[in-house]
Amino acid sequence: MSTRLSSGGRLIDTSKPISFTFNGKSLKGYEGDTLASALLANDQMLMGRSFKYHRPRGVVSSGAEEPNALVNLGKGGKFEPNQRATTTELFEGLQATSQNHWPSLEFDIGAINSKLSRFLPAGFYYKMFIHPRPLWKHVYEPFIRQSAGLGQAPSAKDSSTYEHFYAFYDIAIIGGGLAGLQAARVAGASGKRVLLMEQTAHWGGRAQIDEEMVDGVPVDKFVDDTVAHLQSLPNVTLRTRMMGAGIYDHGYLLGYERLSDHVPDAAGPRHRLWRIRVGHIITATGAIERPLSFAENDKPGVVLASALRDYLIGYGVSLGDRTVVVTNNDDAYLTAIAVKNAGLDVPAIIDARQGGAGELGEKARALGIRVETGKGIARVLGGKRVTGVQICAQVGEGAPLEEIPCDCVAMSGGWSPVVHLWSHCGGKLYWDAENVMFRPDVQNYPIGYDGNTFVAVVGAANGHLALDAAIKDACDQTASLAGVSNPPELPSVASRQDALIEAVWMMPAGAGIKLRSKAWLDFQNDVKVSDLQLAAQEGFESVEHAKRYTTLGMATDQGKLSNINGLATLAGALNADIPAVGTTTFRPPYTPISMGAIAGHSRDEVFQPIRQTPMHKWHEAKGAYMEPVGYWRRPYCYPRGGETHAQAVEREINQTRSSLGLLDASTLGKLVVKGPDAGKFLDMLYTNMMSTLKPGKCRYGLMCSENGFLMDDGVVARIDEDTFLCHTTSGGADRIHAHMEEWLQTEWWDWKVYVVNLTEQLAQVAVVGPNARRALEKLGGMDVSKEALAFMEWKDGTLGGFDARVYRISFSGELSYEIAVLAGQGLAFWNALLEAGEEFGVTPYGTEALHVMRAEKGFIMIGDETDGTVIPQDLGLQWAISKKKEDFLGKRAQERSHMVDPDRWRLVGLETTDGSVLPDGAYAVGEGKNANGQKNTIGRVTSTYYSPTLKRGIAMGLVQNGPERMGEVIVFPKTDGTEVTAKIVDQVFYDKEGDKQDV
């Protein structure tokens, strides 16, 4: 059984007990424990089930690489699945539940898959579910969806908060082990701005477990002193619980800081994502121990040798009374020695190497530990727990020589440098065959802005597994890139003579299919040695293909344990060298980061900016139904009492057409264009002639892209000889402003024109209806008579004491004034208009009434009648395209053959024969069928409304040869299978002569 020992535990504080629950069971741990160490201390070896075969699984590692011990953490708004028990710090009241089993962790129906595993090899899903096709959607997929997936999706809204932080450093060091600390000491001495981050809560890394004395003092004191020294430097920032998540181009680094995962009730954000710009990044991320591939190596109780030391020395937790150590290198001997020194039994060290270990081997033998060289494990015995191992000759086929009873197996297949961050931004690797590891290839580095590398890998991450070599490497590289000529002296550390590692990718080397199909590579995704070999046999030779076919390394641990063993196995099956097979690409983040951290503060009310006009709060107070228009929210209509939206729109239109309506038009873009060349500039931007416009006059204009397509429209007013005011669509203001600046800055940089966006400086109100003039006259001030201010003219003056600019323009077909006042006075002006209009039954109207009224008048709307493929000629707007101008944006494009094709769909009005409203976007069908057997289409609806004025459905649409087919009836099939017929008519349904607006 696993249990807490009476002594040991460098990382825990036994004076501070903590209670927590696992699957509802109340358990005890200590401050400093991880959830994994606390569970083990309570003899909870079984922590989860595997993904595919639902095999019982216990913890295999002690850190970020853990594939097995994933739990659901927390409740309600704090619930999160797939949390690694090995990196979850224990806190009072922690609630964890196990995942991926039914009905219970101990008894899981899905475990039947394990019995069926020979029928579920790599690629099983691809092969099995491809035929017959219809079964996929209705049978296979729903079934697989139900059984697949790790953990549960949260059902409650996340109650935590998150934030981002922008930081700038000269040097950022990732990893707070001895190499990282040494790098920080050196970099700190340079005076440059230095950030040192460590993903766990502790400084010192593996040295805290594996070393006794550093620089003549106990290791923990050495680490404390070093950290204290660094904290005293004003140019060094230290952060624990912060992971270097990803490295990107231009020295961009993401730091993922977990602030309150270990104190969930603390105020403030749970996670903070640091968005860091750095001159140089130093990764001192250490190395990860590899498992060995032997049969049943996934049984709870089989752990990495280093993890066993972590639990024993760091947390005072024993995983069993009898531990067999199996290895191909010297490092695992430390585990045997530590176990023995803790007073527990080590029946044997099984060393696959004929020659055995160096000085550690002598030390182990001196402690009375039996060392078997040239041997391997043929099979692990036991069900939900290890009960023993069969040992065999490593070079053989696995005939058992002996059974050794034990309750724990500590394995080590060597160490893999954590090169992930180096690789994120393009750093390449080379295979060091002697030391059996991929190492950063300094010739093929992540390229910075200046062509040099901006990432340096130091210490064990650079392949220097021995501590003395690691800190020397950290010191040398840091001193060189930080420009420190006299770096602080290296601390003295113990060094030892190790024998060389020997590559062992299958144990025993000649294992048959029965053993290979039980030798796990990827624990979380249940990928075995036999699966990789099958993939190779079936032709998946590329490591990237084999990865996807077998799902090796595609689980939440991203193959931290399985990657190297997997590709070595693939190389073996392909008879290729490991470097020839290569690795899959390491991508950010290093371990999964929370969605909340990515969103940062952008949630709830600040999820996205909502633009508000000066009258916005008034609209909201009146119960307006708002709709998004760009980032604006505009009133769609103002329902009163129990009105439906349709009823409200009808009332607003009828009241406006019969008396008086008000529209908040503040969102309209208002761009001032000024300079001696302003007229020339606008002649190029608009299709029509603007330079001939007289001051005091307005003109409707069209703007096209250089490809000829209509992109915006609006009324241009000439303010004076040098100055124009261009109105744009509400959604187009910023885009058109940028469009103007782009042409001025890149093409016509010598033209004397300045543009300023005054959209937000001015509130604008449309006063619309036959009583509009009387209402303004009631306000008093400037003369707004037809004689003083004719249709398509503007004037400055005062109205009701407000400084105002008044435009006689109409988008509704009625007598209409658009009045601009300073934004700060917008609401007061709006209220003054409501008061003045009261006797006329003034009604504010929304965007839908605006849309219907313009459609009744046959006016186009950018975004309805246009979709980026429509040219003005399609819309019958030839009158607004100047023939006198030598050039304008879009002119040449509009002369291309396809643009002058007489068969282009062109704008017409559509009247349903039964008076109903055509469905929006409906297509009209013609004769015959196309190459795909579909009916040919001859047109589509672009705008369609119920017209309260005409009391019937009206629509506009683009129809092939439309204007030539007036009076014809065409057919629109509907989605319910029925169809509706409509007559092609002129698109101006209301006041074609324009008498009403020009009064």
Add this chain to the structure above:
Amino acid sequence: MSETETASFPPFNGYVTVSKDASIGMITLRGALNSKGLGLAVGKSLPKERCILDAKDMQVAWMSPDELMVLCPKENVANLEADFQKSLGSQHALVSDVSDARAVFTLKGTNVREVVAKLAPVDMAPGHFGTGEMRRTRFGQIAAAFWMTADDEVKIICFRSVAQYMYQQLCVCAARGSELDLWT
């Protein structure tokens, strides 16, 4: 500030305080950035790139290689505008009152730098940004500009339509418990 303004933007006491200022005068000037051009209008001295400087009764901020912004009491806008126009004469330039287009916020407290750095991609470390500088940038998802009036005070301007968003995100980021204490 009007009553509705106070209701929408109550002063917020986080670990730095957030408050909305009464609107101030702002004039956009576009033209040649030299002593004969805009320098003539604002009075000889021009702010250096990304800087703001105090001139007589106003502050002048660098906005781009051909743009300045003048900050002044609101009641002075009309007179200043006329003065600028007059001194620029027939030069090609654009002078425009933009006071109503903007909202102004003040952050106050020893940790103001941090709160800015949570929202704007700007190096806010002491010695890397300070009084006399003006930065056009973004705060969260919106355009903004800011400058420091003292080591514990930041002024931020944004478009008026997004004042609510700016206020709310400043409050979120200034909430107590979210301190980094990096520079204090």
